[in-house]
Amino acid sequence: MPTQTFFNLSEDKKKLIIDAAVDEFFENGYEKMSIAKMINKARIPRGSFYQYFEDKQDLYTFIIINIVGSKKHSYFENSNFDKMKFLDIMKELFVSGVNFYKDEPKLASIATEFLNIKDLELKRNILGDSQKLGHEFFKNLIENRKSRGEISKDIDTEMLIYFINTINSSFVEYFIEHKNLTIENNDLLIYLDKMLFLLNNGLQSNK
Amino acid sequence: MPTQTFFNLSEDKKKLIIDAAVDEFFENGYEKMSIAKMINKARIPRGSFYQYFEDKQDLYTFIIINIVGSKKHSYFENSNFDKMKFLDIMKELFVSGVNFYKDEPKLASIATEFLNIKDLELKRNILGDSQKLGHEFFKNLIENRKSRGEISKDIDTEMLIYFINTINSSFVEYFIEHKNLTIENNDLLIYLDKMLFLLNNGLQSNK
DNA sequence: GTGTCATATGACACTACTGTCATTTACTTG
DNA sequence: CAAGTAAATGACAGTAGTGTCATATGACAC
Numbered sequence: 203m204p205t206q207t208f209f210n211l212s213e214d215k216k217k218l219i220i221d222a223a224v225d226e227f228f229e230n231g232y233e234k235m236s237i238a239k240m241i242n243k244a245r246i247p248r249g250s251f252y253q254y255f256e257d258k259q260d261l262y263t264f265i266i267i268n269i270v271g272s273k274k275h276s277y278f279e280n281s282n283f284d285k286m287k288f289l290d291i292m293k294e295l296f297v298s299g300v301n302f303y304k305d306e307p308k309l310a311s312i313a314t315e316f317l318n319i320k321d322l323e324l325k326r327n328i329l330g331d332s333q334k335l336g337h338e339f340f341k342n343l344i345e346n347r348k349s350r351g352e353i354s355k356d357i358d359t360e361m362l363i364y365f366i367n368t369i370n371s372s373f374v375e376y377f378i379e380h381k382n383l384t385i386e387n388n389d390l391l392i393y394l395d396k397m398l399f400l401l402n403n404g405l406q407s408n409k
Numbered sequence: 410m411p412t413q414t415f416f417n418l419s420e421d422k423k424k425l426i427i428d429a430a431v432d433e434f435f436e437n438g439y440e441k442m443s444i445a446k447m448i449n450k451a452r453i454p455r456g457s458f459y460q461y462f463e464d465k466q467d468l469y470t471f472i473i474i475n476i477v478g479s480k481k482h483s484y485f486e487n488s489n490f491d492k493m494k495f496l497d498i499m500k501e502l503f504v505s506g507v508n509f510y511k512d513e514p515k516l517a518s519i520a521t522e523f524l525n526i527k528d529l530e531l532k533r534n535i536l537g538d539s540q541k542l543g544h545e546f547f548k549n550l551i552e553n554r555k556s557r558g559e560i561s562k563d564i565d566t567e568m569l570i571y572f573i574n575t576i577n578s579s580f581v582e583y584f585i586e587h588k589n590l591t592i593e594n595n596d597l598l599i600y601l602d603k604m605l606f607l608l609n610n611g612l613q614s615n616k
Numbered sequence: 617g618t619g620t621c622a623t624a625t626g627a628c629a630c631t632a633c634t635g636t637c638a639t640t641t642a643c644t645t646g
Numbered sequence: 647c648a649a650g651t652a653a654a655t656g657a658c659a660g661t662a663g664t665g666t667c668a669t670a671t672g673a674c675a676c
Contacts, residue, residue, distance in 0.1 A: 207623070231527065233440040238663055247625045252665065288612070318525055320438070353612050358603045365607065368579040369572065376571060396565045400572060404611030405495070405560050414653065445633055454655045459635065 204264055208254035219244050219254070220269060223261055228308040231315055232262060263328045266316055270309045271332075277302045288347045289398050292366065296394055299374045300385065310374070317371060337363060373397065411471055415461035426451050426461070427476060430468055435515040438522055439469060470535045473523055477516045478539075484509045495554045496605050499573065503601055506581045517581070524578060544570060580604065 208216070222244035226235045237258055241251050255261045277298040283291050303310035319325050326333075340363045347353045353362075373394070377383055383390040415423070429451035433442045444465055448458050462468045484505040490498050510517035526532050533540075547570045554560045560569075580601070584590055590597040 210622090231440070233438070236663065237665095248627095248664090249625050249666085250623085253623070257665080315527070320522070354610075357607055357612060358600075361600065361603050362607065362612075364579070364583060365576065365604070368575055372571070372575040393565075393568065396568050397572070400564055400569065400611070402611045403561075404607070404609045405564060405569075417653090443633065444635095455634090455657095456636085456655050457653080460653070460655095464635080 203260065204254050211254075219246065220265065223265060224269065224308050224312065227262065227265065227312050227315075232258075232319070235262075237261075259324070259327070265312070266328055267332075270313045270316070273306060273309055274302050274313060283343070288343070288352050289402055291343065292401070293394060293398060295366075296370055296373050296397075297385065297391075299370060300377050300390065303374055303378065304385075311378075314371065314375065336367075340366065369397065369401070410467065411461050418461075426453060427472065430472060431476065431515050431519065434469065434472065434519050434522075439465075439526070442469075444468075466531070466534070472519065473535055474539075477520045477523070480513060480516055481509050481520060490550070495550070495559050496609055498550070499608070500601060500605060502573075503577055503580050503604075504598075506577060507584050507597065510581055510585065521578065521582065543574075547573065576604065576608070 208219075211219075222240050225243060226240040230236070230239075235258065237251060238248075241248055255264070278295060281291075281294060286294075299310075302313075316325075316328075341359060344353060344357075344359050344362055348355050348357075348359075376393075377390060383393060385391060415426075418426075429447050432450060433447040437443070437446075442465065444458060445455075448455055462471070485502060488498075488501060493501075506517075509520075523532075523535075548566060551560060551564075551566050551569055555562050555564075555566075583600075584597060590600060
């Protein structure tokens with residue numbers, strides 16, 4: 203976490219620093235991102251950076267949790283899930299991911315890179331216990347829907363959670379690679395409906 | 410591609426170099442992998458390396474295509490797909506991925522990292538046209554199965570290809586993270602069957 | 617105005633590489 | 647063996663960073 207000195211800075215200066223850091227992480231990824239370039243972009247002296255942050259990981263942790271995490275969260279929070287169909291919740295989850303990407307492409311990109319980080323030690327250092335929250339949410343949701351008969355009890359919950367996380371992140375990646383898909387012209391929603399159709403009915407679709 | 414000088418080396422020396430390079434790529438990933446460390450491990454002089462390879466990307470390309478690619482390929486090649494059920498082909502695809510990981514964990518790891526590379530330019534440089542081969546294989550397979558009535562024609566082919574690729578790589582990753590799953594004690598196959606069940610029947614499973 | 621504290625600053629020493637090149641060595645063949 | 651070619655070698659110059667530290671500056675308190 204940054205030092206008190208950093209938090210004492212004016213909002214403008216903090217924003218200047220964070221923006222430059224986000225740019226650098228976005229452009230070069232965690233590994234190749236260089237503090238030298240970032241302080242150059244933000245036009246702050248080298249010494250100052252080390253007065254604010256311990257090192258690159260310290261800066262990254264702050265950005266992932268306090269910048270990326272908090273903004274992303276706000277996109278998937280406001281609905282009354284209890285009354286919604288499971289597939290509609292999934293749809294909203296996927297769409298909120300795309301909307302986040304559209305509004306904050308750099309932050310979304312950084313988030314995606316973070317999710318794909320192989321170094322689990324680093325990931326754990328950064329996330330602490332908050333990684334479990336998403337898992338709990340899905341687990342409760344799925345088990346609730348099983349009891350309502352909306353999801354077959356033959357489906358393994360853990361497997362379905364993994365499955366959903368996988369296709370969710372791949373859906374956003376697919377959107378990024380095919381940027382001509384947009385929510386506005388509906389192509390994206392058509393694609394999404396195809397995917398949810400497959401998820402719901404399986405290959406045979408003959409119910 | 411390596412120079413003729415490299416190919417002229419004895420098999421032992423080539424193996425020594427490739428093994429050291431594979432180790433380094435495995436341990437540090439493409440970005441952080443250092444030629445300095447690798448030549449140190451292989452105990453070849455710096456000048457020699459540059460007599461064999463142009464640079465890191467040249468070495469990487471060679472390893473991806475001629476070492477990883479060719480070995481991986483051999484795991485999913487020998488069956489008579491035409492007579493098999495679609496789900497059994499999928500099963501074999503997933504299992505062959507796990508078997509490859511078990512026999513060649515470093516190579517499999519390098520392959521997974523390669524698939525997740527964000528720099529599409531680099532990826533294209535390395536793969537050339539061979540990236541399209543896998544896609545064609547699945548496309549033919551799926552359309553063939555649609556005409557046989559094994560897969561519903563309501564399913565979008567492109568989407569299904571993407572879907573399968575996604576869950577395939579996620580399946581191997583899931584296996585890596587849960588190493589207690591093994592083919593020997595059947596846990597892995599049970600998990601795989603659950604996944605294929607979901608893929609086949611969808612969430613409702615009430616056909 | 618002086619002391620004190622927080623903060624700002626950039627030169628510096630250090631680390632970890634990369635790619636080159638002049639020189640040496642080894643191998644081959646007439 | 648002598649000449650000629652292929653390959654091996656490691657010192658070197660250059661690049662791109664990291665983290666530190668002595669010093670400078672500004673602001674406020676008395």
